[in-house]
Amino acid sequence: MKIVVCAKHVPDPNMPMEVDTGTKRLKRNPAQSILDPSDEYGIEIALQIVEKQGGEVVVLTMGPAAAEDALRRAMAMGAERAIHLQDDALAGSDALGTAKALAAAIRAESPDLVVCAVESTDAYTGMVPGALAELLDLPQVTFARSLAVDSGKITVQRATETGYQTVEAQLPALVTVTASVAEPRYPSFKLMMQAKKKPVDGKDAAALGVDTGAIGEAGAKEEVLAVELIREEKQGVKITDEGGDSVEQIVAYLKKIQVA
């Protein structure tokens, strides 16, 4: 069983986000960037499958040099090796451009299963996995809150707005996973040290064999005309509580807005 997990190096979601109004892109400060927490679930479930059934977990990312951090983290969790798509020509890719580059790398691996998060934490379009499945001509099994692989078949509970659907497909397939699918392990110091020695296969656009007109800013069909960070700072009132002494004021406010 070979599983490719797509992962992304994203600005720490707990830090305030910044945008560069010149390039109209998110500012990415490598020192404050981490493996997307939503990717850890996919890495974890992939590791669990391989631990039971044998095989290997390969982690794949696209991004600048610093994105290697995300790969090292995934390898510290247990992924065997990594592929890093890195090229200036890839910068500014939209969802489809990203999917095209990832698809080229995955095709060369011919995995049994491709695992993605439902969406990334920074751009959250959720458009890459479906596009990737189409480009790879794979069935897409999405929003998995639980996942089992058995005799060449994947079965998931697909989260819906009112409950779930049990959905199945033959492998090879692409699956997107939610946070409920597995509890990510925390890598030990020893594993983190070992991960530094695991192989990272760097690939540029030429190595991928993708047309540079179809990726990056050149291939992006989405053009950002304007971008800003809205801090809709309300002219709100801020008070400091001491031992519960704010409760009267809160109640007075709730009465003023007529909800209490």
Next chain:
Amino acid sequence: MADKRVWVWTEIVDGAAHRQSLELLTPARALGRAEAVVLGPADGDALASIGNHGAQVVHHGDDPRYAEYLAEPQAATLATMIANDAPDLILFSSTPSARDVVSRLVAKLDAGIVANATDVGYERDELRVPWGAETTGTVTLRDSKPHLVQIRPKAFAAEEVGGQAEVQPVTVAIEDRTLRTKVVETVVEESEGPNLEDAAIIVSGGRGLGQPENYTLVEELAKALGGAPGATRAIVDAGWVPYSHQVGQTGKTVKPTLYVACGISGAIQHIAGMKGSKYIVAINRDPDAPIFELADLGVVGDVMTIVPKLTEQLRNG
């Protein structure tokens, strides 16, 4: 310029048109001719309600395999319909199925998509789409026909305009090779208490509650206010409360009259789902927490002390 042909991908759930799909008929009407596309079984009442919300035409493919095999056959049929009929714009909602279909379609058509749009319009015939949550902006699509736009819930209000749609059957044949992802069971899980999306008052809790048991403080305050309890992704991921309580980008989008955030720092993910609330009260220990930027009333203090006292006061009130 109200001259566009706009399709709305319309989802049928439990026999009725999904509320989010009906919402999208509002901008579709404003931009020109609104047409719905329904792939999967739907009865006369469901189709009539789509007309009542402003669709002039419903393109209906009633083959049950569209529902049974999810996105793939739908994306394939849509691609054929688009090639034959060339609409200007197709609107998709934010539900899991909408996102599955449109993401597959993007690659099939080699087209662009604007996701998480909060509005949609044209300026001198160029598409203009505002999108976003904390970062916001305006996007257009180049070399892309038709324009595909996926819109956030509650960006528009569904409006009953009393129209009647002409139902046109979709005759595209489903290819067997698209029937690969099969639904074998559909389970509806009952949730307790008032529905989060319809509640006028929501009290939500986050990591600042410290431990799972303390979530009861949130539930009790919600009850005292006659509202529904909500949660951040962080505590849902940690297993404190079920996913159905989650407010945020990957959870529910809510617009209550009052939103009380207890021990919530205000990560973008969460703000995306609740920033449309009319009044926001935030209680958090960290005076620099981003949630205070949104709060009409911000209380810097200990949720464990304030929330139970507040609940008691309201009960006795």
